[in-house]
Amino acid sequence: MLTVTDLSIRFERYDRGLTRTVLTPVHHLDLDIGPGEIVAVIGASGSGKSLLAHAVLGILPDNCRVDGEIRFKGDPLTPARQKALRGREMVLVPQSVGFLNPLKNVGAQVRRAAILGGAAGRDAPGITDAAFARYGLAPAVQALFPFQVSGGMARRVLTATATVGRADLIVADEPTTGLDQEAAQQSMAFLRSLADEGRSVMVISHDLSAVVPVADRVAVFLSGTTVEGAPAGSFNGQPEALRHPYSRDMWRALPGHGFDPGPDRAAGPTWSEGEADGCPYVRRCARADAACADTFPPKRHFGRDFVRCRHA
Amino acid sequence: MIRYLVRRIVHLAALLAAVSALSFSLVSLSPIDPVDAYIGADVMKVGPEQRAKIAARWGLDKPPLERFTTWAANLVRGDFGISAIYNEPVLTVIGKRFAMSLWLMALAWVFSGLFGFVLGVVAGAFEGGLFDRAVRFYAYLLAGTPTFWLGLLLLLIFSVALRLTPVCCAFPPGVTPEEATVWQRLWHLALPAATLSIVGVSAVILHTRQKMIQALRSDYALFARAQGEDTMGVVRHHALRNVVLPAVTLQFATLGELFGGSILAEQVFSYPGLGQATVEAGLRGDVPLLLGIVLVSAVFVFTGNTVADLLYRVIDPRIGWKGAA
Numbered sequence: 001m002l003t004v005t006d007l008s009i010r011f012e013r014y015d016r017g018l019t020r021t022v023l024t025p026v027h028h029l030d031l032d033i034g035p036g037e038i039v040a041v042i043g044a045s046g047s048g049k050s051l052l053a054h055a056v057l058g059i060l061p062d063n064c065r066v067d068g069e070i071r072f073k074g075d076p077l078t079p080a081r082q083k084a085l086r087g088r089e090m091v092l093v094p095q096s097v098g099f100l101n102p103l104k105n106v107g108a109q110v111r112r113a114a115i116l117g118g119a120a121g122r123d124a125p126g127i128t129d130a131a132f133a134r135y136g137l138a139p140a141v142q143a144l145f146p147f148q149v150s151g152g153m154a155r156r157v158l159t160a161t162a163t164v165g166r167a168d169l170i171v172a173d174e175p176t177t178g179l180d181q182e183a184a185q186q187s188m189a190f191l192r193s194l195a196d197e198g199r200s201v202m203v204i205s206h207d208l209s210a211v212v213p214v215a216d217r218v219a220v221f222l223s224g225t226t227v228e229g230a231p232a233g234s235f236n237g238q239p240e241a242l243r244h245p246y247s248r249d250m251w252r253a254l255p256g257h258g259f260d261p262g263p264d265r266a267a268g269p270t271w272s273e274g275e276a277d278g279c280p281y282v283r284r285c286a287r288a289d290a291a292c293a294d295t296f297p298p299k300r301h302f303g304r305d306f307v308r309c310r311h312a
Numbered sequence: 313m314i315r316y317l318v319r320r321i322v323h324l325a326a327l328l329a330a331v332s333a334l335s336f337s338l339v340s341l342s343p344i345d346p347v348d349a350y351i352g353a354d355v356m357k358v359g360p361e362q363r364a365k366i367a368a369r370w371g372l373d374k375p376p377l378e379r380f381t382t383w384a385a386n387l388v389r390g391d392f393g394i395s396a397i398y399n400e401p402v403l404t405v406i407g408k409r410f411a412m413s414l415w416l417m418a419l420a421w422v423f424s425g426l427f428g429f430v431l432g433v434v435a436g437a438f439e440g441g442l443f444d445r446a447v448r449f450y451a452y453l454l455a456g457t458p459t460f461w462l463g464l465l466l467l468l469i470f471s472v473a474l475r476l477t478p479v480c481c482a483f484p485p486g487v488t489p490e491e492a493t494v495w496q497r498l499w500h501l502a503l504p505a506a507t508l509s510i511v512g513v514s515a516v517i518l519h520t521r522q523k524m525i526q527a528l529r530s531d532y533a534l535f536a537r538a539q540g541e542d543t544m545g546v547v548r549h550h551a552l553r554n555v556v557l558p559a560v561t562l563q564f565a566t567l568g569e570l571f572g573g574s575i576l577a578e579q580v581f582s583y584p585g586l587g588q589a590t591v592e593a594g595l596r597g598d599v600p601l602l603l604g605i606v607l608v609s610a611v612f613v614f615t616g617n618t619v620a621d622l623l624y625r626v627i628d629p630r631i632g633w634k635g636a637a
Contacts, residue, residue, distance in 0.1 A: 054538075086540050099531045101554070102532070103553045148629075
């Protein structure tokens with residue numbers, strides 16, 4: 001359904017005077033999502049995962065350049081095609097109610113999403129009512145403003161905006177952030193049932209333990225690139241089921257797997273701006289050698305799975 | 313709601329008390345002698361006894377504090393006193409003059425609000441474009457333009473050179489206010505109102521433009537784009553509602569500036585409004601009239617701010633009546 005190959009996103013920024021800085025928050029990124037599948041993109045907060053979502057939908061700011069290839073239903077996603085398809089065939093489920101218009105009641109906003117999704121104006125209220133009913137929201141909720149809905153309710157409303165059209169690709173950005181465990185599970189269950197209807201779901205999250213039980217596949221995101229693609233089940237077995245040292249360290253950090261905070265934090269951040277050459281995990285990796293610091297690790301395939309590590 | 317209104321009324325009372333005390337002190341310190349100003353050119357014909365009589369009739373022989381308490385006590389009973397220069401009750405003078413100024417200010421207020429809002433919205437929606445740059449240049453230029461200078465310029469062009477508009481006043485010469493038609497009034501209002509609108513528009517433009525840019529960079533605008541909304545759709549369905557609020561508030565909150573601007577415009581165009589009466593009262597030492605105008609304008613500006621405050625509560629559901637200050 002969606003195939004992302006060697007994607008990179010560059011921002012150009014002018015510092016004092018004419019000094020030009022190029023930031024590359026996303027590079028060498030690969031991802032593929034089949035129909036009816038939930039693929040979780042897992043990585044640390046603030047590592048640029050949302051940019052991936054924005055790149056797929058074509059809503060990045062103007063001062064950035066996107067290279068690589070994104071294919072949707074087999075054909076390349078050009079800016080024109082993105083413009084035609086977003087809201088109709090591919091939709092975003094944003095992080096929080098902060099992405100809703102604060103001065104418009106939520107019912108009106110879902111109705112607008114329905115119209116943008118291709119519904120006729122007179123059908124929109126009925127579709128909205130159905131979507132609210134589907135997620136257990138009372139009709140009265142439609143009259144509420146975003147600041148009046150609770151966190152769990154907000155998830156339902158935001159998920160509802162994605163289901164009023166006939167979208168085949170749903171990109172959910174941090175669907176469990178700020179929710180208690182029960183609400184987080186429910187939020188993921190909503191996405192699961194959408195996937196079970198045959199849609200593809202990309203879940204962007206840092207919350208491994210909430211997302212992995214529901215996802216089909218996991219893409220491990222580190223410093224702007226995907227270092228491993230593996231079945232979600234790999235995170236349930238032994239760490240050896242995972243190929244990349246970062247994925248294994250992440251596995252060990254899970255509450256049920258020893259709660260090990262991983263390699264020495266004093267090694268500094270995993271990522272810095274100028275470090276595009278070597279392996280992004282080189283400074284923390286137990287198996288790193290001189291070659292890891294110099295060359296970007298090549299991608300190695302194992303069926304649908306892949307890893308970017310010289311030692312895997 | 314009721315608590316809010318009560319609190320606002322208490323605020324107003326405190327404001328009026330402070331404004332009266334302050335303006336009375338300032339007037340007492342003024343170097344203009346009301347008796348001299350009243351007598352004017354006849355100063356040689358009036359002897360010291362006559363001057364003393366006039367002063368005694370106006371109560372000027374009493375100390376300032378006593379004058380102030382007498383004036384304040386009368387005021388509380390609703391008596392604003394008699395205007396020395398117009399020889400009419402102060403409230404009558406203000407009522408007549410205010411009606412004239414209201415035409416002028418209402419026209420300028422509506423036009424500057426509408427044009428400023430539309431220009432600001434379009435400039436903000438196409439930030440950095442040619443239209444935006446032109447509008448911004450215009451707004452900055454006008455923000456630095458003195459009202460009286462622009463008034464003189466318009467007068468030179470449209471009244472003197474092109475002879476399209478009258479040179480002064482509110483009605484054609486020889487026509488009494490009762491005889492003047494609506495068209496005659498509007499024709500005389502055109503230039504003063506245009507002056508005030510053109511100058512008043514820049515604040516609305518710049519504020520609206522800034523709010524528009526903010527709205528288009530917001531998370532809800534991003535989500536709207538993700539839903540397939542184009543720039544016009546984001547503006548219409550999302551940004552406009554968020555931008556209208558600051559614009560309306562600004563428009564009500566700048567009633568004070570409009571009032572100040574109208575004084576200058578009325579001077580330039582010899583338009584017989586409240587602004588002109590204020591200048592007369594100040595120059596000729598008409599203390600009751602001056603204080604009356606100060607109080608009325610304070611109420612006027614206060615009302616403007618209160619309306620802005622109330623509108624916030626109507627337009628923005630996040631602001632309730634609880635904790636209203």
